[in-house]
Amino acid sequence: MDILNNLAFGFEHALTPANLLYCAIGCVVGTLVGLLPGLGPLATISLLLPLTYSLPTGGALIMLAGIYYGAQYGDSVSAITMKIPHASSIVACIDGYQMTLKGKTGLALFTAGVSSFIGGTVAIVVLASLAPTLGQVALLFGPTDYCALMLVGFVCVSFITTGSLLNGLAMCLLGVLLGQVGTDLETGMERFTFGLPSLTDGVSLVSLALGCFGIAEITKNLDAREERTPFNGKIHLMPTWPEFKRIIPSALRGSVVGSILGILPGGGPVIAQFAAYALDKKVSKYKHEIGDGAIEGVAGQAAADEAAARTSFIPLMSIGIPENAVMALMMAAFIIKGIQPGPNMIAKHPDLFWGLVASMWVGNCFLLILNVPLVRFWLSVFKIPYNVLFPSILFFCCIGTFSVNNSLNDIFTTAAFGLIGYTMMRLALDPAPMMLGFILGPMLEEYFRRSMIISRGSFTTFFTHPISATLLSLIGLFFAFQLFVAFRTKRAMVVEAPAASG
Amino acid sequence: MVNQNSARGFFLAGVALFFMATALRYPLGDLAHAGPGLFPLLLSVPLLAIALLIIVQARLSAPVPLSFNLKNIALIMLGLVAFVVGAQLVNAAVGIVLMVFIAGFAAVTYSWTRNLKIALGLIVVAYVFEHFLGLNLRLF
Numbered sequence: 024m025d026i027l028n029n030l031a032f033g034f035e036h037a038l039t040p041a042n043l044l045y046c047a048i049g050c051v052v053g054t055l056v057g058l059l060p061g062l063g064p065l066a067t068i069s070l071l072l073p074l075t076y077s078l079p080t081g082g083a084l085i086m087l088a089g090i091y092y093g094a095q096y097g098d099s100v101s102a103i104t105m106k107i108p109h110a111s112s113i114v115a116c117i118d119g120y121q122m123t124l125k126g127k128t129g130l131a132l133f134t135a136g137v138s139s140f141i142g143g144t145v146a147i148v149v150l151a152s153l154a155p156t157l158g159q160v161a162l163l164f165g166p167t168d169y170c171a172l173m174l175v176g177f178v179c180v181s182f183i184t185t186g187s188l189l190n191g192l193a194m195c196l197l198g199v200l201l202g203q204v205g206t207d208l209e210t211g212m213e214r215f216t217f218g219l220p221s222l223t224d225g226v227s228l229v230s231l232a233l234g235c236f237g238i239a240e241i242t243k244n245l246d247a248r249e250e251r252t253p254f255n256g257k258i259h260l261m262p263t264w265p266e267f268k269r270i271i272p273s274a275l276r277g278s279v280v281g282s283i284l285g286i287l288p289g290g291g292p293v294i295a296q297f298a299a300y301a302l303d304k305k306v307s308k309y310k311h312e313i314g315d316g317a318i319e320g321v322a323g324q325a326a327a328d329e330a331a332a333r334t335s336f337i338p339l340m341s342i343g344i345p346e347n348a349v350m351a352l353m354m355a356a357f358i359i360k361g362i363q364p365g366p367n368m369i370a371k372h373p374d375l376f377w378g379l380v381a382s383m384w385v386g387n388c389f390l391l392i393l394n395v396p397l398v399r400f401w402l403s404v405f406k407i408p409y410n411v412l413f414p415s416i417l418f419f420c421c422i423g424t425f426s427v428n429n430s431l432n433d434i435f436t437t438a439a440f441g442l443i444g445y446t447m448m449r450l451a452l453d454p455a456p457m458m459l460g461f462i463l464g465p466m467l468e469e470y471f472r473r474s475m476i477i478s479r480g481s482f483t484t485f486f487t488h489p490i491s492a493t494l495l496s497l498i499g500l501f502f503a504f505q506l507f508v509a510f511r512t513k514r515a516m517v518v519e520a521p522a523a524s525g
Numbered sequence: 526m527v528n529q530n531s532a533r534g535f536f537l538a539g540v541a542l543f544f545m546a547t548a549l550r551y552p553l554g555d556l557a558h559a560g561p562g563l564f565p566l567l568l569s570v571p572l573l574a575i576a577l578l579i580i581v582q583a584r585l586s587a588p589v590p591l592s593f594n595l596k597n598i599a600l601i602m603l604g605l606v607a608f609v610v611g612a613q614l615v616n617a618a619v620g621i622v623l624m625v626f627i628a629g630f631a632a633v634t635y636s637w638t639r640n641l642k643i644a645l646g647l648i649v650v651a652y653v654f655e656h657f658l659g660l661n662l663r664l665f
Contacts, residue, residue, distance in 0.1 A: 077659070189575050189582075193537050196572040200544050200565060207561035214561050215547055238601060245597045245631045410632040411643060414625045417601065418647045421608050421624070422654060422662075429661050431609045438605040445598045449591060450533040468564045480557030 026151050033377030037385050042085055045078070046382050049086035050389040053093020058101050058404050059412070064094040065455070066240055068352045069232030070419050072359070073426040080360040081375055085382040087356050091349055092143065092332045092383065095292055096390045099135040099325055100398060104128060105405065114296045115328075118313060118320025125316050129259040130266060134318050135325040136395040138274035142326030143387040145278035146285065146333035151380050153286070153334075154369065157341035161366035164342070166473040167484050171491035171498075172288075172344055173467050178498055179288040180347060180456050188505060191456045194447075198460025199467060201226050208465075209472065227436060228355050229427050231461060234440025235447070235454040237420045241413050242445050258399060269318045273303055277323035281330030286337050291347045292328045299327030333383055339364050340376060344463070348455040351462040529591040530583030538576035545569040597631045604628030617664045621647050 036042060056067045067090055075083035103119035115135065122131035164172070181191025204215040205225030216222040262270075277299035284295040303323040304313050313320045336353075338346045343365025345351040357364045362372060369376045393401070424437045444454055478484035486492045544565055551562030604627040611620030625644040629635055654660040 074658075189579055190533070193572060193575045193579070196568055196575070197537070197540060200540075200568050200572070203544075203565045203568075209559075210552075210561050212551060212561045214551060214565065215544070238605075242594075242598045242601050242631075245601075246594045248633050410629075410634065410636075410639065413632070414604075414628050414640075414643050415647060417604060417624065417628055418621065418650070421605065422651070422660070425662070426660055431612055434605055434609045438602050441605070442598060442602060446536070446593075449529075449593050450536055451529060452533060452536075471564065472559050475556045475559060478557075480555055482556075 029373070029377050030151055030381060032373065033379075033381030034385075036081060036374050036378030037085070037381035041079070042082055042378065042382060043385065045082040045086040046089050046386050047389055049089020050093040050096075050386050050393060052086075053090040053095075054097035054390065054393050054401065055404065056090060057094035057097020057099075058401055064091045064349055065232070065352065065458070066236040067094070068349065068356075069229060069236055070416075070423045072232070072352065072356060073229055073423050075356065076359065076426070080362065081378050083360060084353075084356060084375065084379055085386075087353060088336070088379060088383065089386045089389075091353070092329065092386060093390055093393075095328050095332045096136070096139050096394045097401070099139070099321075099328070100132060100394065100401060101405070103131045103135060103321070104402060113293075114300045114324040115321060117300075118316050121314075121316030122318075122321065126257075127316065128257075130262050130318070131316075131321050132258065132398050133260050133262055133395055134270050134321045136391055136398070137270055138277065138322040138325040139329040139394070140387055140391045141271075141274040142278040142281055142329035143333055143390075144384065145275070145326075146282050146330035147380060147384050147387070149282040149286075149330075149334055150337055150383070151377075154337050154341045154376070154380075157337060158366040158369050161342040164366075164490060165488060166470040166477065167488045168490040168494070169344070169470045170467060170474060171485060171494035172342070173463050173470075174498060175494050176288040176344055176346055176463070177456070177460065178501060180459055182501075183294055190452055194452055194454065194456040195460040198457035198462075199464035200460075201231070201457070202461045202464025203468070208469070221430075221432065221436065225465075226461070227424075227427060227433060228352075228462070230424055230433060230436040231440050232352065232458065233420045233423055234437045234442075235444030235457070237416065237423075238437065238441030239444030239448050239454070241416055242441070243448055244409060245413065260395060260398075266318060269309065270322045273307060273319040273322035274326040276302055276306070277326030277328075278330045280323075281327030282334045284327070285331030285334030286346075288338070288344075288346045291335050291349075292331045295327040295331035296324035299323040336379075340368055340379075341366065343368070345459065348458040351459045355462055526588065527591040528583055528588040530586065530589055531580060532591050534576050534578075534580035534583055536576075537579065538573060541569045541573035541576055545573065600631040601628055612663070617651060617662045618648050621651060 037046070052067065052071070053064070056064060068087055071087065071090065075087065078086070099115040099119065102113075102115035104123055106116050106120040119131045119135065122128065177192065177195040178188070181195055182188045202225070204222055206213050206223055213223060280299045280302055281292075281295040284298055285291060300313075300320065300323060303319045304310050307313065307319045309317050309319050335346055335350055338344055339350045339354055343363065345354045354364055362368065362375065420437060421434050424433045425431060427433060447454055474484055485495055548562040548565040548569060552560035553563045553566065554560030556563075604624040607623035607627050608620040611623040622644045625640050625647065629640045648664070651662055651664050655662045655664050
């Protein structure tokens with residue numbers, strides 16, 4: 024009953040005309056971002072972050088959240104119709120595009136839209152029931168536990184987003200080091216500023232994000248020099264009843280998988296859609312059709328994708344630790360608005376928390392309308408050539424940077440991070456873990472120093488507290504497993520080499 | 526040919542050494558009373574270790590060629606600098622025109638009329654930002 028009361032309270036806030044407008048803007052921008060190649064939710068949230076400074080707190084967060092989960096809806100459209108994958112719609116390219124080749128584009132789009140709606144709805148129920156409970160558990164956490172939890176997040180994000188643990192960890196460390204630039208809060212001494220006044224408050228989050236995700240991404244797309252042919256096929260959206268019946272079980276399975284994987288550190292839409300697809304291939308009644316354009320191949324992954332996008336808000340809002348780079352940017356948005364996400368957030372700002380949760384369902388309805396009956400209009404977005412699009416994105420990068428401090432010189436910082444971001448991209452270093460490290464860096468240092476003061480400089484404190492000891496043991500086990508796998512692979516290669524030559 | 530894997534290792538090692546050397550210039554203190562240099566130093570040590578490991582791994586595996594298109598990134602950087610300089614010396618409208626025309630060289634095809642249309646469109650957007658959202662841009 025409590026949840027229903029709280030949700031009713033949340034809807035009171037979410038359904039005000041202003042918040043409905045912010046939610047609608049977020050969903051429209053998110054869908055657009057999801058559709059456009061080369062502009063992900065990370066770049067867009069970075070781009071719009073400065074523009075939310077003047078918006079009311081609730082409205083700003085509702086809009087940014089709408090962009091994130093809206094992008095998950097939109098990206099399956101480009102994957103299904105044109106086989107243009109975004110990070111979170113790789114799986115949609117498999118069966119979704121196969122359905123397009125069979126002339127079933129409308130059915131694929133309907134399946135993706137409805138499944139995303141189901142996934143989003145299930146995830147909101149999970150979010151509403153689990154976040155307050157997890158918030159209570161988080162009150163048991165001390166500084167050592169928070170340090171260990173952040174390290175778990177770094178390891179998971181490094182491994183999952185980059186595929187290479189070493190590269191990912193290096194980027195996390197680089198991010199934490201960049202977070203050290205500026206004034207040391209304990210002693211007041213300036214670090215790594217080289218006398219530059221613009222660095223006294225640290226590296227600008229907006230410059231870093233826009234440089235590494237916006238400008239680097241633009242240049243990468245320009246390097247690719249790809250001309251894409253827009254989709255011109257016919258779309259019949261309405262499925263038959265037997266087709267509709269096939270969507271529901273798969274979407275529900277995907278919703279559960281996505282909701283669980285969205286909560287885990289390092290989890291999120293990408294891993295969730297793969298897991299849901301794998302599950303459907305194992306248990307679906309039509310598993311033999313998956314891979315050749317089956318409804319289940321689209322439904323499960325779309326639901327998981329959307330569910331994970333919503334439940335990834337749980338660790339951020341209940342523990343105060345973001346589990347991926349997009350959530351780290353959301354955390355920055357919360358902090359900019361003077362709200363510290365964490366166990367006390369729900370008690371201190373119930374209107375904000377429940378308003379955001381309720382707005383997600385409102386956004387779900389907006390997105391269903393935008394992505395099912397109105398999908399034909401969105402497909403015309405593909406007709407905008409990249410030659411026109413990229414100067415506009417570049418302009419918005421300039422405006423976004425300028426609006427933070429009304430300083431044109433900040434654009435030089437963004438340009439410098441653009442160059443660094445491009446260099447990292449060419450060196451196959453993913454900037455997403457760096458972003459997480461950058462945002463969590465100051466918090467990690469604070470908790471580390473606090474742990475060391477309490478324990479009088481003894482590292483054993485991390486192993487005498489049960490929560491941190493468990494989390495660090497998990498990291499240790501993971502590293503041991505990775506070493507074992509690497510050793511076994513190497514040995515197998517050594518054994519195979521003479522056999523092949525013989 | 527530059528090996529991408531080795532280059533990655535050297536890049537990370539350079540960053541780690543830079544932070545390590547700079548951190549040593551600040552008071553370190555001890556673990557119980559950490560100075561401003563201690564935490565960055567503690568972080569740069571594992572970063573350097575990872576960088577060295579990547580360099581060693583690169584020596585043992587097949588090289589991957591590093592592709593780096595200097596032209597496009599240079600044009601984008603130049604476009605951004607032109608925007609700032611134009612906006613500072615004249616006004617933001619001139620900055621926008623300079624940025625669009627310089628960055629336009631990075632596109633697949635170059636068209637003066639297309640660039641002019643884009644620049645005019647962006648000036649209209651900037652006007653909306655300045656007059657309706659209160660952005661202090663000094664457009665004209």
